[in-house]
Amino acid sequence: MSKPHLHAHADTHPHGTRRGYLLGFAASALLTAVPFWLVMAGVLADVQATAIAVIALAFVQIVVHTVCFLHVNARAEGGWTLLTTIFTVVIVAIVIAGSLWIMYHLNTNMMPMGDGMTDMP
Numbered sequence: 001m002s003k004p005h006l007h008a009h010a011d012t013h014p015h016g017t018r019r020g021y022l023l024g025f026a027a028s029a030l031l032t033a034v035p036f037w038l039v040m041a042g043v044l045a046d047v048q049a050t051a052i053a054v055i056a057l058a059f060v061q062i063v064v065h066t067v068c069f070l071h072v073n074a075r076a077e078g079g080w081t082l083l084t085t086i087f088t089v090v091i092v093a094i095v096i097a098g099s100l101w102i103m104y105h106l107n108t109n110m111m112p113m114g115d116g117m118t119d120m121p
Contacts, residue, residue: 016071024068031061 016024035054037043044050066072072081 016068020068024064027064027068028061031057031064 035057038050038053044053066085072085074082076082
């Protein structure tokens, strides 16, 4: 009988290099410091523009973490990790968009409570 090969998964689970981890760390630190600076220094005069910039940088940081630290890319496990991540993002987006749509329509279509409606049994 032959011994089982203990490292059969080495090709399907790529590990990052020191350089990749350091670049990911530097990008994450920068993507944390820039929004903090934008808010604390009041660089952008418009509050809405600041919020949009912070949210955009947060999404970029999510991508950096996913690629640099979780190693989700087209090469990992034959592309299945990337495919499942895309599927998860689509499902979460549908759930969030549907929830916001339902809450908006519930808010606009609720029956208003006027003065005459308070005496109902």
